[in-house]
Amino acid sequence: MAKRVAIVGTGQTFHKSHRPDVNGQELINEAVLRALQDADLKMKDIDAIVIGNMDHFEGINYVDCWSVDGSGGTMKPIIKLTTGGTTGCTVAIGGYHLVGSGMFDRVLIIGWEKNSESDTTGAITTAFDPIWDRLVFAGAISGLAAEAQAYMARYGASDRDGARVSVRDRKHAMNNPHAQLRKEVSLEEVLASPMLADPIHLLDVCPRTDGACAVIMASEDVAEKICPKPDWIWGTAARHSYSYLGDADYGRLTSMREGSQELWKKAGIKEPRKELDVVEMYQPYSFGGLIWIEDMGLVGPGEAPQYIWDGNTDMSGELPINPSGGVISCNPIGATGLIRCAEAAMQVMGKAEGRQVPDVNFAFSSGFGGCWWTDMILHGKNKPK
Amino acid sequence: MSDQFQGIEPMVYQSQINVPYSWWAGDTATRFFVTLRDEKKITATKCGDCGKVLLPPRKICPRCFTENMEWVKVSDEGTVLSFAVARRPFAAIPADKKVPVIWGLIQLDGADTALLHYLDGLRPEDVSIGMRVTAVYSEARKGTIRDISHFKPVK
Numbered sequence: 001m002a003k004r005v006a007i008v009g010t011g012q013t014f015h016k017s018h019r020p021d022v023n024g025q026e027l028i029n030e031a032v033l034r035a036l037q038d039a040d041l042k043m044k045d046i047d048a049i050v051i052g053n054m055d056h057f058e059g060i061n062y063v064d065c066w067s068v069d070g071s072g073g074t075m076k077p078i079i080k081l082t083t084g085g086t087t088g089c090t091v092a093i094g095g096y097h098l099v100g101s102g103m104f105d106r107v108l109i110i111g112w113e114k115n116s117e118s119d120t121t122g123a124i125t126t127a128f129d130p131i132w133d134r135l136v137f138a139g140a141i142s143g144l145a146a147e148a149q150a151y152m153a154r155y156g157a158s159d160r161d162g163a164r165v166s167v168r169d170r171k172h173a174m175n176n177p178h179a180q181l182r183k184e185v186s187l188e189e190v191l192a193s194p195m196l197a198d199p200i201h202l203l204d205v206c207p208r209t210d211g212a213c214a215v216i217m218a219s220e221d222v223a224e225k226i227c228p229k230p231d232w233i234w235g236t237a238a239r240h241s242y243s244y245l246g247d248a249d250y251g252r253l254t255s256m257r258e259g260s261q262e263l264w265k266k267a268g269i270k271e272p273r274k275e276l277d278v279v280e281m282y283q284p285y286s287f288g289g290l291i292w293i294e295d296m297g298l299v300g301p302g303e304a305p306q307y308i309w310d311g312n313t314d315m316s317g318e319l320p321i322n323p324s325g326g327v328i329s330c331n332p333i334g335a336t337g338l339i340r341c342a343e344a345a346m347q348v349m350g351k352a353e354g355r356q357v358p359d360v361n362f363a364f365s366s367g368f369g370g371c372w373w374t375d376m377i378l379h380g381k382n383k384p385k
Numbered sequence: 386m387s388d389q390f391q392g393i394e395p396m397v398y399q400s401q402i403n404v405p406y407s408w409w410a411g412d413t414a415t416r417f418f419v420t421l422r423d424e425k426k427i428t429a430t431k432c433g434d435c436g437k438v439l440l441p442p443r444k445i446c447p448r449c450f451t452e453n454m455e456w457v458k459v460s461d462e463g464t465v466l467s468f469a470v471a472r473r474p475f476a477a478i479p480a481d482k483k484v485p486v487i488w489g490l491i492q493l494d495g496a497d498t499a500l501l502h503y504l505d506g507l508r509p510e511d512v513s514i515g516m517r518v519t520a521v522y523s524e525a526r527k528g529t530i531r532d533i534s535h536f537k538p539v540k
């Protein structure tokens with residue numbers, strides 16, 4: 001019964017630091033209407049809905065029910081999936097499973113966040129163990145700082161290498177009207193911005209954003225009737241490992257390594273650096289853009305800084321990374337992983353406008369959660385065998 | 386921003402939710418905390434199948450999925466695997482800690498995983514990965530992870 005699955009439409013809001021002109025349902029609705037319009041479908045054509053956001057970020061925990069006015073979920077099968085930072089990618093994987101099962105032909109997938117409505121640090125703290133980690137915990141950014149410190153100590157990388165990644169993503173955002181922050185910065189400006197947690201400067205990290213994203217997936221029975229050139233899902237992988245902060249291998253993202261190996265194997269990819277055409281990764285801070293592409297197997301351990309300095313991941317390079325401007329330019333957390341998925345789909349479908357990479361055959365998108373977990377999707381132009 | 390409203394005043398409803406919780410540590414963690422409080426000893430559980438010594442102690446080895454675990458004592462001394470320096474005050478930092486706060490992942494001798502805790506008694510610029518540190522116990526111990534006050538450099 002298993003069906004091949006394709007993305008046939010995507011929609012996003014124009015993401016902003018805060019959107020007091022709409023409530024959550026109305027924000028969701030903007031993305032849903034754009035996705036329906038992109039696929040030329042009506043709400044009545046949708047068989048089921050998957051929705052997700054960050055627990056505690058808006059203080060509304062029955063989001064699947066509360067949001068039906070905006071999502072179109074009234075009297076439809078609707079489920080909520082939430083996995084922290086990876087939520088946006090997890091909802092896409094959940095939608096893929098629903099369509100792939102053969103039980104639903106057209107599934108609407110929604111990720112959203114009104115990050116301006118909450119105390120981010122307070123909400124994120126609820127992800128950590130109350131007895132062991134919270135009493136000796138120094139905030140989400142400190143975990144990332146520990147990862148960056150360990151990577152630098154192992155491979156001799158510097159804060160300039162991290163800053164180069166931030167310069168790239170912020171430059172790419174200039175091509176994306178949906179990105180929140182669209183301002184080019186220089187290497188010197190990144191390094192001169194306030195130090196948050198060594199070696200991470202303010203301009204190395206993502207902002208807080210209000211935004212929503214919607215993606216429509218369809219089974220092989222109907223996909224090409226809806227969209228002549230859909231984005232085919234070649235595979236997905238998810239790896240979650242966290243119990244306590246001290247369990248992880250700092251300086252390496254084990255979940256990315258194991259998940260991407262599974263993905264390359266599923267799709268028969270031998271050399272991801274040469275076979276992928278574009279990458280949209282959930283990279284909330286610059287050093288992740290170094291460490292994690294090594295764990296993906298794009299380059300060897302310690303080789304990412306030179307690869308990036310040589311321009312290989314810029315728009316005109318061998319493998320453009322984050323043409324959208326990435327998460328450093330825009331981070332409505334529950335939507336962020338799904339925005340990566342939508343951006344990768346747009347690249348495959350040739351709909352990425354000013355940020356289009358030419359001739360995309362394979363695209364990769366991912367989600368990341370602050371407790372060292374990773375979800376990922378391989379997108380392709382051709383129908384999988 | 387003004388173009389978003391077209392002359393309409395945005396109304397914002399301010400609120401706060403206060404939800405009290407009582408988290409039970411369970412038998413395994415309780416045994417660790419009682420030993421820490423009463424004997425000033427750091428203990429862990431060792432998996433009889435894979436041999437890994439896990440700290441925080443586990444009732445079940447997460448990899449082998451076995452309850453074949455035995456208690457072992459680990460050293461007060463260990464190695465810093467990584468660290469972070471929080472330079473700005475925020476709510477997650479306890480009131481008795483002043484920034485810069487140094488947070489360390491410490492692999493105690495005899496353990497296979499790291500323990501998350503504070504580093505103190507040194508300047509942020511003097512912390513390095515691989516440095517040796519030792520536990521400093523709190524005077525008043527209440528059976529929490531902060532019965533260890535912090536870890537300080539081994540002289």
Ligand SMILES: [Zn+2]
Binds near residue numbers: 432434436448449
């Ligand atoms: Zn074991």
